Amino acid sequence: MKRRCSLTPRRRAGLAALIGCGVIGGAAVPPLSTPPAFAQNTPSLLEFRWDSGTGYRKLYFVQTSQRRRERSEYFFMLRKKDRKTAILKLSITVPSYFNARIRPKNLSLCKMSMGGMLSRSKCGEVLPAVFEVNEKQTAIEVFPDTPIPTGGTYAVVMNVFNPSQGGMFQFNALAQAPGDVPVSGYLGSWLVDID
Numbered sequence: 001m002k003r004r005c006s007l008t009p010r011r012r013a014g015l016a017a018l019i020g021c022g023v024i025g026g027a028a029v030p031p032l033s034t035p036p037a038f039a040q041n042t043p044s045l046l047e048f049r050w051d052s053g054t055g056y057r058k059l060y061f062v063q064t065s066q067r068r069r070e071r072s073e074y075f076f077m078l079r080k081k082d083r084k085t086a087i088l089k090l091s092i093t094v095p096s097y098f099n100a101r102i103r104p105k106n107l108s109l110c111k112m113s114m115g116g117m118l119s120r121s122k123c124g125e126v127l128p129a130v131f132e133v134n135e136k137q138t139a140i141e142v143f144p145d146t147p148i149p150t151g152g153t154y155a156v157v158m159n160v161f162n163p164s165q166g167g168m169f170q171f172n173a174l175a176q177a178p179g180d181v182p183v184s185g186y187l188g189s190w191l192v193d194i195d
Contacts, residue, residue: 087144094139
């Protein structure tokens with residue numbers, strides 16, 4: 001004996017809606033599309049390097065976009081633990097294959113307000129500095145009006161359009177401390193990824 005199922009008008013309307021939307025029955029359901037991945041405004045937690053020698057030091061950075069040819073803001077940060085002395089001059093080496101136009105007017109030096117789980121890192125105070133970019137776009141020289149002190153987090157902020165080709169780009173930081181000997185020492189590297 002077959003069991004008869006009685007549906008109230010309300011249940012019938014709900015069932016009809018489910019069948020009409022393709023949830024129940026043989027109707028085709030369009031696949032769910034996922035939006036393209038955007039930069040998460042934080043660097044990756046895991047970083048792989050072929051040669052992880054002791055001479056490499058990872059520095060913290062934030063970029064607002066990882067997509068090719070899209071406008072992005074880079075925060076190349078130097079935290080308190082990244083330096084032992086004040087910085088009289090900061091040099092950033094740029095890979096030769098990073099084909100983005102870097103202009104001194106799109107660079108700034110900031111004292112950072114560090115974010116956390118609920119807030120983003122942002123520029124708290126812009127510090128006066130002179131920026132020089134060489135002709136080949138492979139070096140950025142930063143001359144702050146007063147030496148960058150050892151306490152706090154500071155960043156060079158760069159506004160550019162991302163390169164047209166994807167890949168990994170290693171920017172190196174060299175700092176010159178105040179003193180009699182004008183020698184720049186290696187502070188670390190920012191490893192930037194463009195999708």
